[in-house]
Amino acid sequence: MRIVCIDGEAQYRDIVMRDVGEPLAAAGHQFDWFEESFADRDATIARAAGYDALYVVGDQGPVPAGLMDANPQLSLVSFVGTGARRFVAMDEASRNEVTVTNVPDFASQSVAEHALALMFAAARRIVEGDRLIREGRWEKNQGLKLAGRTLGVVGAGAIGARLIAMARGVGMDVVYWSRTPDADRDARLGARRVELAELFATSDVVSLHLTHTPETDGIITRELLTSMPDGAIFVNTARAELVDVDALAERIASGALFGAGIDVFVEEPPQPGGLPPVESNTILSAHVGFHTDEADDVFRIAGENILAFAAGAPVNVIV
Incomplete structure (x- = not known):
């Protein structure tokens, strides 16, 4: 050939x-x-x-x-x-x-670790703190402790399963969504399957781990994003096309979310004018979740x- x-x-x-x-x-x-x-x-x-x-x-x-x-x-x-x-x-x-x-x-382990890294970076405002110090400002902004909070994992395949294990290891309560119920999987993962509406409405952190297909395109709707509790964190290391990106941008810009970690974009590289402002506690990476x-x-x-x-x-x- x-x-x-x-x-x-x-x-x-x-x-x-x-x-x-x-x-x-x-x-x-x-x-x-x-x-x-x-x-x-x-x-x-x-x-x-x-x-x-x-x-x-x-x-x-x-x-x-x-x-x-x-x-x-x-x-x-x-x-x-x-x-x-x-x-x-x-x-x-x-x-x-x-x-x-x-x-x-x-790269399941690599992507799961990257999702966890984005989660911690948002929770502890790492990027914001780095920027402030480089600007000569010694400001100690309040972060979030993840232990004891609820993580909602959307998609319980190889990546989602690894993230669930790591999140449980740091003391988080975990719920997840997948298309089909499976009691054996609940026991194996040590997490409970819930519907998407409940996951978004009750999770302190939401992390996406779905494959992008015609069936999952836009599955994370404006309604789901709006239902997230104020002060929640949103992480996407899967595909941008899963999400109503306009609704997510509005949710970030409003300050309703504590932070977000985004590794994937509809247009890669994204246009700078469409990125969240630096003060939004949004951590961006260049689709590198797999890159180890x-x-x-x-x-x-x-x-x-x-x-x-x-x-x-x-x-x-x-x-």
């Missing part, structure tokens, strides 16, 4: 060439790496010509619409990460009989998906 990565980034080159390029070459495949933006649709479509598979890093935005239509020789898109539906048009892939694979669980040395296995696993597909036994298939 001939495989191309069009949206490569210099920071990933060495690890991808070692963990993906070398194994593919050893198996008799060709792997070409380019560091180009997907923003130029025509150039991207032309670059994909003649290749059998795309290896998509995803940091440069979605695969341009029409790329698979224009390159009928493509048979595989291997996405580096979990949220392939955000970056690859599934209807276009299905129409062209292109298999799309992802890496379903590569251990989680770099995501690149290798996406390469192994290509090898499995080439061998006629595809794994981690989305469509």
